[in-house]
Amino acid sequence: xxxxxxxxxxxxxxxxxxxxxxxxxxxxxxxxxxxxxxxxxxxxxxxxxxxxxxxxxxxxxxxxxxxxxxxxxxxxxxxxxxxxxxxxxxxxxxxxxxxxxxxxxxxxxxxxxxxxxxxxxxxxxxxxxxxxxxxxxxxxxxxxxxxxxx
Numbered sequence: 220x221x222x223x224x225x226x227x228x229x230x231x232x233x234x235x236x237x238x239x240x241x242x243x244x245x246x247x248x249x250x251x252x253x254x255x256x257x258x259x260x261x262x263x264x265x266x267x268x269x270x271x272x273x274x275x276x277x278x279x280x281x282x283x284x285x286x287x288x289x290x291x292x293x294x295x296x297x298x299x300x301x302x303x304x305x306x307x308x309x310x311x312x313x314x315x316x317x318x319x320x321x322x323x324x325x326x327x328x329x330x331x332x333x334x335x336x337x338x339x340x341x342x343x344x345x346x347x348x349x350x351x352x353x354x355x356x357x358x359x360x361x362x363x364x365x366x367x368x369x
Contacts, residue, residue, distance in 0.1 A: 225340060227266075247316035249283070250286040251283040251284060251285040251286065251311060252283065252284055253281060253282070253283055254280065254282040254283060254284045254312075254317060256277065257317075258280070259318075260277070260282070260323065260327075261268065261277065263320060263323055263324050263327060264277040264327055266324065266325045267327045267328050267346060267348075268331065269286065270344060270345050270346035271315055271331055271332065271345060271346055272345075273331045273332060274331075275330070275331050277327075279308065280308050280309070280310055280327070280330045281308065281309050282309075282310045283309060283311045283312070284312060284313070284314040284317055285311050285312065285313055285314060286314055287313040287314065287315075288315065290313045290315065290316060291313075292311055292312075292313060294311075294328070298314065300313065300321075300322055301313070301316070301325060302324045302326070303329035303330055305333065305335070305337065308325075309329055310323075310326040310327070310329075310330060311317050312326065313359050314368055320354075321348055321351060322351075323348075324346070324348050325342070325348040325349070327330060328341060328342065328346055328348055337349055337362070337365060339361060339362065342358075342362065343359060343360060343361060343362050344360060347359075349352045349362035350362050350363070350365065352364065
């Protein structure tokens with residue numbers, strides 16, 4: 220009986236971890252692990268709160284490093300340099316980019332705003348975090364790679 224219970228329990232846990240057909244996965248498919256909140260991130264969080272005018276408790280966000288040597292993290296059929304996932308308030312970053320201020324703060328801004336889109340007033344004009352191009356040239360008023368803010 221214990222063997223049957225263990226098998227059912229393992230199946231139930233596996234089913235929860237797998238995305239449903241047609242639904243977006245809730246985590247990257249690559250290997251990932253929790254990153255302790257670095258002191259450096261506290262300063263970046265404060266800077267992102269200041270530019271956005273939004274405050275929140277960073278301890279409510281869980282940061283993950285993803286084993287992604289190319290820097291692209293796959294989430295379903297899409298790939299990006301970082302992901303914020305609303306469910307669980309999680310941020311996924313390539314392990315080799317945990318010190319990239321613009322990228323980490325970009326995902327922090329998603330967590331602060333609690334939205335996945337890129338409103339230009341926040342990501343471009345206020346915080347200059349829309350892309351590396353906007354990060355490097357704070358005079359830009361539109362993200363050259365995403366003029367609609369999607």
